[in-house]
Amino acid sequence: MNTVLSSIVGVALATASAFAGVEAMKNFQEPEKGTPAIMSFGGEEGREFLLDGKPFQIRSAEIHPQRVPREYWRHRIRTAKAMGLNTIAFYTFWNQLEQADGSWDFSGRNDIAAFIDLCQEEGMWVLFRPGPYVCGEWDLGGLPTYLIKDDVTPLRNTKNAQFMEAQTRYLEKMAEIAIPRLSKNGGPILMVQLENEYGSYKSPHDELAYIEWLKNFWEQKGAGPFYLSEGSSNHHLRFVPKGVAVGLDPAERPADMRNALRIAPGVPVFSSETYPGWLRHWGEGNWTPSRETLDSVRWYMKDGISFNLFVYHGGTNFGLTAGSNSNDKGGKFQPDLTSYDYGSPVGENGNLTKEYFEYRDIILGALPELKAPAVPETPATMAVAEFKPLAVGSFDMLKMQKVKEGMDTPCTLESVGQNQGLAVYSAPLPAGDKATLTCCAHDYALVYVNDSLVGTIDRLKGQTSIELPQRAADATLRVVVDTFGHVNFCSYMEKDRKGIIGPVKLGDAELKNWSLHVHPLTSVPEVVQGKAREGVRGGLFKAEVELTEVHDTFLDMAAWPKGYVWVNGHLLGRYWHIGPQERLYCPAEFLKQGKNDIVVLDLFADVAAPPAISGKTERNMEVKKKTKSLNNQWD
Secondary structure: OOHHHHHHHHHHHHHHHHHOOHHHHHOOOOOOOOOOOOEEEEOHHHOEEEEOOEEOOOEEEEEOHHHOOHHHHHHHHHHHHHOOOOEEEEEOOHHHHEOOOOOEOOOHHHOHHHHHHHHHHOOOEEEEEOOOOOOOOEHHHHOOHHHHOOOOOOOOOOOOHHHHHHHHHHHHHHHHHHHHHEHHHOOOEEEEEOOOOHHHOOOOOOOHHHHHHHHHHHHHHOOOOEEEEEOOOOOHHHHOOOOOEEEEOOOOOHHHHHHHHHHOOOOOEEEEEEOOOOOOEOOOOOOOOOOHHHHHHHHHHHHOOOEEEEEEEOOEOOOOOEOEEOOOOOOOOEEEOOEOOOOOOEOOOOOEOHHHHHHHHHHHHOOOOOOOOOOOOOOOEOOEEEEOOEEEEEHHHEOOEEEEEEEOOOOEOHHHOOOOOEEEEEEEEOOEOOEEEEOOEEOEEEEEEOOEEEEEEEHHHOOOEEEEOOEOOOEEEEEEEEOOOOEOOOHHHHOOOOEEOOOOEEOOEEOOOEEEEEEOOOOOOOEOOOOOOOOOEEEEEEEEEEEOOOOEEEEEOOOOOEEEEEEOOEEEEEEEOOOOOOEEEEOHHHOOOEEEEEEEEEEEEEOOOOOOEEEEOOOOOOOOOOOOOOOOOOO
16 A cells, blocks of 8 residues: 555544445445436435435446547446446536527437436436536536627626526526436436536636525426535635535545535535546647546545546547636636547547556455446447548638628627637738737737738737738738637636737737638538639648448548548547647547548648548557646646
8 A cells, every 4th residue: 555545544544434434335226217216415414325215325437428429328338337336427518509599409419318318228327417517628618608799798697697597598408308317206317416616716706696596496396416516625615505415626635525524514525526637738748647546546445435537538529619728817828639538547439548447446346246247348440541631722712701891999709609710800901111910819820911921829828919021012911810619617718709809909000990701610611613822821621531441540630730620521620730639539420431521621731732641540649748637726
């Protein structure tokens, strides 16, 4: 036993009875469709989870169905059961369910009801996490961007009538799914989480009334019991209503548990997010598992403490769903990768890591009476021979929609109803000597004078200006803005907008008469008729790839600078040469036998000589630099 574990266990022995019990580990009850099961709080001082009156240990795997190919849902659930886990926890992402026209899409990966039913079929309980805010390294934490169309938008607050009306509409949809599937109604849902980490928000309008409103909403629907996920400090736990269980993100030490017990009497405390790895941003190191978390799970299994591995299997931020981080003033902008591998025990394509088997040994070693199923095989992957897409048009030939013109100050994308994607801002540029252009671009901008690329403005580097060359005659300034996902954590969410933010100045003079063209990238881009100009970089590229068999693969984009890839109309996500991710996961369900259409939109690739692409059998694994696991303890 190592020193860290000895310390944990030594203190835990004296306190375990206050918040857990080994008897809970002996309850192997599984959900049976149509058979009610009652989840409650009880035992010594109300500190234990009880299932039909018997102590129950929640051993949970966090899996987000909206990040996982639907055909693999069952496989991922079965790997969790084979590890000795008994519960699946998951977020629902509101902005993926409600569409721009106000309709709702519960098909494919959005079929939340089907995922819950599948958990029950596989003998797994469910922790339901509908938010409405969830964080989850997802664009705007799951909230739809129409909520931030205006410049000043308080979120997660009862005094914002628009937010409360929209939230109620969303929660009504969630209740339609959840209430028939509560364990007391014969389904697998043990508890509903009320919102997510509200104590970390740090806005001037934080209020306990908001969490109490959510609790009241769900109680009127007949749901309960509830829990909240929060940090372990007094500050984080100040918004826990009476009677709501406390999930700590994470519970790494007995001291964390004791503090929560003091603040929230009479309810269970557990580790609602135990981190086997950590999120990754563009420009950081590759994914690495957290070895310390193995010790935490040893502690939980020794004393019967309930826990949730976040994330057990991360999956992929397909399309434009990846979020971003920043500090509470918008600085230190850090966009998340397309991959959500997270260093999880089950990798992006369902591959089982060595840590998976270490967790399994720890958990099953503490449960000698549990008859866990065999470990399922990982779905097959395949290599795809190298192919070279051909340019169908240079970047300036991309079909875009004009949405505004004659603006004194550039508008944000949210103000014209667009979430992310591309935007081209144009304005007259007077002749003159070289000068500094001041421009706040969210998030990455290519600056052109007429058709000549001057350079880039990168929000990741904190850049807000660029030097323009001397101009002998009047010209046109074009600023092409490429976006990343909205900030998904901390109150700066309310201020994060896309496009050009505020006025643009050349020296001390403000540039006027702006026009805006956009492409949301929610569909495969097209180009206008014509021939690409020679010497131009950046454009649209296409390839047809014949496949005789279909399995998962990883498209190797290491030679491409920065852009997006569609496979048979499915947007895999972003790639960027700064890494660490160089390969995009393409699941078998996006492919087909015969001809497959591959489309690449790249901001810099040479139209005359684009690089080749191939399919690999695994994601790039090398660790060129180390990025530590913060375990929710932000710097």
